[in-house]
Amino acid sequence: MKILQILYYATPYTSGLTIYADRLARHMTARGHQVTTLASRHEDRLPAREETPDAGTIVRVPVAATFDRAVIMPTFLPTAFRLMRQHDVVHIHLPVAETAALVAMARALRKRVILTHHSDLVLTGSALSAFGAKAGQWSGILGGRIADTVVTYTESRAAVSPTVTRLGDNVVIVSPPVEIGAPSPDARATYRAAHDMGEGPVIGFVGRYAIEKGIEVLLQTIPIVQERFTNAVYAIAGPIHDVRDGSVLSGPWDAWIEHYRASIRQLDTVSGQELADFYAACDVTVLPSINWTETFGLVQVESMLCGTPVVASDLPGVREPIARTGFGELATPGDVNDLAAKIIAVIATREQYVRSAAEVRARYSLEASIDAYERLYRGEQLAPLVPEQAT
Numbered sequence: 001m002k003i004l005q006i007l008y009y010a011t012p013y014t015s016g017l018t019i020y021a022d023r024l025a026r027h028m029t030a031r032g033h034q035v036t037t038l039a040s041r042h043e044d045r046l047p048a049r050e051e052t053p054d055a056g057t058i059v060r061v062p063v064a065a066t067f068d069r070a071v072i073m074p075t076f077l078p079t080a081f082r083l084m085r086q087h088d089v090v091h092i093h094l095p096v097a098e099t100a101a102l103v104a105m106a107r108a109l110r111k112r113v114i115l116t117h118h119s120d121l122v123l124t125g126s127a128l129s130a131f132g133a134k135a136g137q138w139s140g141i142l143g144g145r146i147a148d149t150v151v152t153y154t155e156s157r158a159a160v161s162p163t164v165t166r167l168g169d170n171v172v173i174v175s176p177p178v179e180i181g182a183p184s185p186d187a188r189a190t191y192r193a194a195h196d197m198g199e200g201p202v203i204g205f206v207g208r209y210a211i212e213k214g215i216e217v218l219l220q221t222i223p224i225v226q227e228r229f230t231n232a233v234y235a236i237a238g239p240i241h242d243v244r245d246g247s248v249l250s251g252p253w254d255a256w257i258e259h260y261r262a263s264i265r266q267l268d269t270v271s272g273q274e275l276a277d278f279y280a281a282c283d284v285t286v287l288p289s290i291n292w293t294e295t296f297g298l299v300q301v302e303s304m305l306c307g308t309p310v311v312a313s314d315l316p317g318v319r320e321p322i323a324r325t326g327f328g329e330l331a332t333p334g335d336v337n338d339l340a341a342k343i344i345a346v347i348a349t350r351e352q353y354v355r356s357a358a359e360v361r362a363r364y365s366l367e368a369s370i371d372a373y374e375r376l377y378r379g380e381q382l383a384p385l386v387p388e389q390a391t
Contacts, residue, residue, distance in 0.1 A: 001089060001378070002034045002036075002087040002088045003028055003035045003377060004035075004036050004038065004086075004087040004089065004091065005025060005036070005038065005092075006037075006102060007037070007038075007039050007092070007093035008039060008040055008071055009042055010037050010058055010060070012046075014208075014238075014239050014271070016176075016296070016299075019298065020093070020116075020118065021037065024091075025037055026054050027366075027370045028370070028374070029054055033374075034056060034087075035055065035056030036059060037055075037056065037058045037059070038079065038083055039061070040060060040061055040063050040073055041063060042071065047060070048060050059079065059083065061073045067132060070097055077098060077101055077102070080102055081105050084106050084109050084111055087111065088377075090102070090103075090111045090112070090113050091113075092113070092114070092115050092147075093115075093116050093118060094118055094121075094140050094163070095136055095140060096136075096139075096140075097132070097135065097136035098139065099115070099140045100139040100140075101139070102143065103142075103144075103146055103147050107146060112148050112377070113146075114148060114149050114150075114373075114376050114377065115140075115143060115147045115151065116150075116151040116152075116174075117151065117152045117163055118153075118295060119293055120162055120163050120293065121133050121136035121140070140163045141166045144167040145166075145170075148376075148379075149170055149172055149376050149382070150164070151171075151173075151376070152173060152174075153175065154173065157295050157318075159316065160316045161295075170384065172372075172376075172383065175363075176296060176298055177369040178302060178305070178369075180275065180302045180306065181272070182357075183277050184276075184277050187280035187281060191277045191278060195235070195281075196265065197265060198231055200229055200233060201233070201347045202233050202234075202235055202281055202283050203218075203225065203235070203283065203284055203347075204234075204235045204237070204279065204286065205237065206275070206278070206279075206285065206299040206303075207237075207287070207297075208238050208239060209253065210251075211251060211252070212289055212290060212294055213287075213289055213290075213294070214288035214289050214290040214313065214333070215236070215251075215288070216252040216253040216255075217288045218234070218339065219256035219264070221339050222260045222264075223260075225344055228347075232263070232347075234264050235264075235267060236265070236266050237269070237270040237275070238268070239268060240268050275302070276302075276306050279302060280306050280308065282303070284310065284343060285303040285311075286311045286312070286339070287299060287300055287313060287318065288311075288313055288331070288333075288339055289318055290334045294313070294315060295318070300321040300328075301360060301364045304321065304327045304355065304357075304360045305357050305360050309327050309328040309353040310322060311328055311329050311330075311339065311342045311343050311346055312328065313330070313332075313333040314330040314331060315333055321363075325355055325360055328346060329342040329346055
């Protein structure tokens, strides 16, 4: 099959969504399918067309301007239409503000259309941003209603999404494709030594510097955790610069990083074997998201597969890996004291939370996720989400 993926940002941009799409492209290519990914050319240095050996072709459209987190690309829809004509399946990764137009074009060309709902579009700031977010949300709803299938991550997140709850009976659940290698045999000691993490507990975070991630909430737990573990270190792994203009990502976390700098290690983007070793070096990893825009958190399952328990916010979707595996604790979103208490509990009694990688894979199988998408691409039906299950 010839598969066209459409999303705003693609690799080398790093986010859960781009990692998800890249994994699909790689595994579908490995199964003999032809994959093209259409995205923005968010950096001028990136080629307009890139042939990759294991993930198909990436086509990047020039960005004329940015609007909050959205990108404005005058040639996006014409390029999408041209590529749709050359492919059998169109797979759109939401949020994309042009979803309704994209699905309508694909339908007019009699293409199979799959949407994956990763999150709801949220633009912060002005009234114009709020209007843009609402328009983008309704574009996703309209597109979802006429697509063949809409995929979402979890039942609990589907139940609260302003997009998914309006899509009727063509919604299915497919667990995200999680893939990470085994840590190096001596990763814990070696990685800690290389990054001056010391001999005490290491509290890790992997993700973007973004408001919804709650990094500033995590950093405010430092003095509380250090009352119990005086030599605790916080390690933050994530892209420090804005890919659109190269500026350092700034936010409410800045003041706390400056205040507790001696206890913080900033590592920028970590991937591949280094990411597995990072998880192994940590005593606990934390996903301190503060609002419903966080939908799952691939990093939780990655950490678990590397043997490290997790503390995550008790939010729809986000809570499911811990609730289903017991591999960590859930904390009240935005509550510094509760988050600190859960971090301390996991560090103090770590062994009672640790599960085997096999147990985690039984819940979150990469092959099962890829199989499900291949079936959808072929036009097969998966069991629809039943409204009573979405709790």
